Amino acid sequence: MAAMAHRPVLVAAAALGPGLGPSATAAAIGRGIERAGLGPPDLCPLSHGGVGTIEVLLPALGGETTAAEGAPYALLEGGGTALVQAGERSADAILGAARGGAAVIVVAAAHAPPGTEVVAAVRAGGGLGVARLVALAGRDGGGLAAELADGLGAVLEPGARWVLDELGFDARMLAARAVVLAVEQLGPPPLLGTLLGEVGTRCRQAGVPLHAVTAERDLDDFGARIVDLQHIVEAPSLAEAEAAGERIGAAL
Numbered sequence: 001m002a003a004m005a006h007r008p009v010l011v012a013a014a015a016l017g018p019g020l021g022p023s024a025t026a027a028a029i030g031r032g033i034e035r036a037g038l039g040p041p042d043l044c045p046l047s048h049g050g051v052g053t054i055e056v057l058l059p060a061l062g063g064e065t066t067a068a069e070g071a072p073y074a075l076l077e078g079g080g081t082a083l084v085q086a087g088e089r090s091a092d093a094i095l096g097a098a099r100g101g102a103a104v105i106v107v108a109a110a111h112a113p114p115g116t117e118v119v120a121a122v123r124a125g126g127g128l129g130v131a132r133l134v135a136l137a138g139r140d141g142g143g144l145a146a147e148l149a150d151g152l153g154a155v156l157e158p159g160a161r162w163v164l165d166e167l168g169f170d171a172r173m174l175a176a177r178a179v180v181l182a183v184e185q186l187g188p189p190p191l192l193g194t195l196l197g198e199v200g201t202r203c204r205q206a207g208v209p210l211h212a213v214t215a216e217r218d219l220d221d222f223g224a225r226i227v228d229l230q231h232i233v234e235a236p237s238l239a240e241a242e243a244a245g246e247r248i249g250a251a252l
Contacts, residue, residue, distance in 0.1 A: 004177050009033050009041040009252065011245070012169070013182035014195055015052055016215045020238060021045075022052050025182050028238040029213060032245025033180070038252065041180075042172055048195050049136030049159015050111030054085050060167050068096015080104065086112035086144055094118065094128070103131040109145040110138030110159040118144060119151035128152065136162055138193055160198040173202060178209040178230075178252055182241065186214040186232065189223050200227025209252075213244045 011033070013026035022045030030041045047053040054074045058065065063076040063083075071089030073082050073096065081104040082097030084090055090107065097105050105128070107118070133152055136159035137145035148154040164170075173179055181199050191197030196212070196219075203210040204227060212229050215236040224232060231251060233244035 006039070007175060007177035008039060009249065010044055010172050010176035010179045011041045011182070012044045012046050012179055012195075012199060013213075014046045014048060015184055016182060016213075016238075016241060017184050017236065020184075020215075020241075022047060022056050024238060025213075025241055028241040029180055029182060029245035032242040032247070033249040035242075036246045036249025036252075038249045042176060044167060044169065044172060046167070046195060047108070047159075047163050048110055048138050049157075049163055050108050050138060051085065053108035053136070053159075053163065054083055056163065057083060057166060066096075066100075068093045068100070071096065073097055075100075075102070081106065084108065086116050086118065088113070088116065090116060091118045094133075098128045098130050104134065105130050105132075106134045106136065106157075106162075107145070107148060107154070108159070109135045109148060112144045116144055119147050134162075158193055158198075160193065160195045164198060164202075169199075170202060170206075173208050174206060176208060178211060179203050180211045180213060180245065180248055182213040182235075184215050186212055186217045186219045188219055189226060191223075191227065196227060200229070204228045211248045213241055213248075 011026045011029045026043040026045045033041045045056040047056045071093035073084045073093040082102035084093045084107045086109045133154040135145035135148040135154040138159045211231040235241040235244040
């Protein structure tokens, strides 16, 4: 038990809502955990493979942001991999990354804004000439990812799983005394393809306690038991997220 007490809490935080991004959310929960008397947590900002993917992966993996005809994307691994966040100018970003020599282009397509027309724009611009085009899909936002796969031969990857693997989540989880997951909506089953489902499965299989902070709970007690959630605290603001971190920290 003494050895466990010296382990950090892993704060795995996605955005809680507009203006409440992954990094800010993780930091707020982390402050609350320290205020409860625990040591510095391991902050792990997360994304489901859509909005926020560049924000959470760029600091962890290293790289730089650039622009293709006004459309931002991130270059990783010395420019060999480009990460595009789907949006109004995502087709320009994909083409720009291809012209820049990226061998792998990953499109954070889950939860893309409605009306994002990537396939038609890329087709109009000619062939990509890349070794691998990967589209990150999510349970409730896989339409664009499926379109990319059908139209351009992209490889579909579950967004939440891909991001967790890139961030080395499993090793960090096994080194933690507990995990605090923050998501905007704590939804009901089926949980396949969601951060809750992916993180919950990994924590349950590893025997690591899991707690949750959410802006909106739509999960009953049965759903919580499926992923062995210990505590669920609703926190629709950063101040409340910090208080939630303190409350969970005091229970550890």
